[in-house]
Amino acid sequence: MIPLDFLQHIATEYRVSPLEWKVLSKAIAGETTSAIALDLDITEDLVRKRLSDIYKKFRIEGRGPVKLARLQQRLHSLYQSSLAPENSSRNEIPISATGQFHLTEAGIDISTFQGRIEELSALQQWILQNNCHLIAILGIGGIGKTALAAKLVELIKDRFDCVIWRSLLSDPLLETAIADILQHLLPSTDNLPERLSEKISLLLNEMRSRRCLLIIDNVETILQRGELAGQYSPEYEGYQELFRRICEESHQSCLLISSQEKPENLGFITRDTYPARALYLNGLKVKDGREIFKSQNLSDEPQWNDIIEIYQGNPLALKIVATTIQYLFNGQAAEFIKRRTLLPKDIRNLLSNQFERLSSLEQELMYWLAIKSSPLDLEQLYHLQWLPISFSELADAIESLGQRFLIEKNIESGQVVFSLQPVVKEFLVETFIEGASQEIVEAIKTDNLEELRLLRSHAVTSTVKNSPNLILSAIKDKLLRFFKSPNRLRDCLNKILSELNTELSSDSGGYAFDNIAALVAKLEI
Known part of the structure; x- marks a missing residue:
């Protein structure tokens, strides 16, 4: 339980207003939106708006209940950090030999860590033998970047004078991050220089005088949403200078970063002439994935390999799936596959957060x-x-998706082709169906064909194996649940067709006419 006075202190620090504090304190206590609205005599919409403003102040991303869970995790992490004893002298830094650094304080549990023998070996060689200045662990969300970094720290912490872990989820500002790191390295941070370049110089001096292992987790937080991969948000561009100087200047320390996408100025990490490396993290091996299912006491072992393949060995996805199988199907993996329940809510949220980061x-x-x-x-x-x-532009976008680890590249008949992992594909088909259905409803409600964005830009009327027919059937079923009557739905769709027909001469309708016509035909069957 986090003390109320600490919550009030943090709320003040993050500029939470008194009115927002009333909502926050009740939400953290577990009260529902309706209960909070009743207690405070305000509308539920106002409760949601104030929570939304609070999430922005704490830089919480996601949707719905996920945001509140992440805020609670953030507050818990801040509280745990506040419990760490303050260092009163230069020698009282987080040195591994004294046990002052604990991964649990960073909210990291590696008690169920599986596999990654080759990856750990490569990382140890780069750091301990090759003396690399900067190493990036890169991979899709849930693939285990943070857990791998934590396991590595556990293995090599005794080879360093100090180990400092910094997650950018709590506060990504570079000035805050450097001040947080320097407070572990300097007797006092009361008189830090104002210029960022001088603060970086001060940090590098400490990295020369002692052997430090710095870990900066969740670097994707400082990269721009809605743009191609790797571009820094304007307020975080100072990290470019930090990463470049740590890589290029002389010192005896190492910076380890993790990210869902590669920052754009780290192209040098693939060149042998620089003391920097990148580890592109793939899924777990089958035998390691099976250990996750074994720890959850799942039955139907012959089906385990199929599930691991579906989720490409993503450890977080496998843990979520194992929990789902245990809860919904009494541990029967075969029932999970039979029901095609491929997308538990937590996996949808994970993929949704990454999809929302993409450019249009x-x-x-x-x-x-x-x-x-x-x-x-x-x-x-x-x-x-x-x-x-x-x-x-197309090539740049495809390359960007590759840098986010969201697409797969293969060679077929000597030609490079691109595809999606099964779970990503399933998520996007569901998202498309939901989005296209909503667009049709809104177009009918508002009598505005501009709502038909997905159905203008994508054709679902002609691909092999009847895949689009399944998509159209799903859209039809969703629309029928809304309109209740097939005749009413048909009349509305025919009205849209009539209006779209006038757009055909200007070619502004895209694929919309053919898609709506196919839906009408579906209703006739």
Whole structure:
């Protein structure tokens, strides 16, 4: 339990207003939105708005209940950090030999860590033998970057004078991060220089005078949303200088970073001439994934390998799935596969957070790869675009998706083709169906065809194996649940068709006319 006075202190520090504090304190206590509204005599919409403002102040991302859970985790992490004893002298730094550094204080549990023998060996060689200045652990969300870094720290912490872990989820500002690190290295941080470059110089001096292992987790937090991968948000551009100088200047320490995408100025980490390396993290091996299911006492062992393949060995996804199987199917893996319950809520939230980071062109390309039943090459993707783009824009977007680890590249008949992992594909098909259905409802409600964005930009009427027919059937079923009457729905769709028909001469309707016509035909069956 976090003390109330600490919560009030943190709320003040993050500029939470008195009115927002009333909502926050009740939400943290577990009260529902309706209960909070009743207690405070305000509307539920106002409760949600104040919570939304609070999440922004704490830089919490996500949707719905996930945001509150992440806020609670953030507050707990801040409280745990506040319990650490203050260092009163230069020698009282977090030195591994004294046991002052604990991964549990960073909210990291590696008690169930599995596998990664080759990855740990490579990391240890780069740090201890090659004396690399900067190492990046990169990979899709849930793949185990933080856990791998934590396991590595446990193995090599005795080789360093100090180990300092900093997650950017709590406060990504570089000035705050450097001050937080320096308070463990200096007798006092009361008179730090104002210029950022001088603060970085001060940090590098300490990295020369002693052997430090610095870990900066969740670097994707400082990268821009809605743009191509790796671009720094304007307020965090100072990290470029930090990473560059740590890599280029002389010292005896190492900075380890983790991220869901590679920051754009880290291209040098693939060059042998620089003391820096990147580890691109893939899923667990089958035998290690099976250990996760074994620890959850799942039955139907012959089915385990199929589930591990579906989720590409993503350790977080496997743990979520194992919990789901145990809770919903009494541990029977075969029942899980039979029901095709591939997307538990927590996995949908994980993928949704990553999808929302993409640029609009990246999202369009992901949808195309999802609704098409076979992999696509660049030429095919280029000709599928409704709105004109240049080939270089397409290539940049595909390369960006690769840097986010969201697409797979293969060679078929000597041609490079792109596809999606099964779970990502399933998520995007569900998202497309939900989005297209909502767009049709809104277009009918508002009598505004501009709402038909997905159905203008993507064709679901002609691919092999009837995949689009399944998508159209799902959209039809969702619309029927809303309109109740097939005749009413048919009349509304025919009205849309009539209006779209006038747009055909200007070619502004995209794929919308064919998609709506196919839906009408579905209603006739």
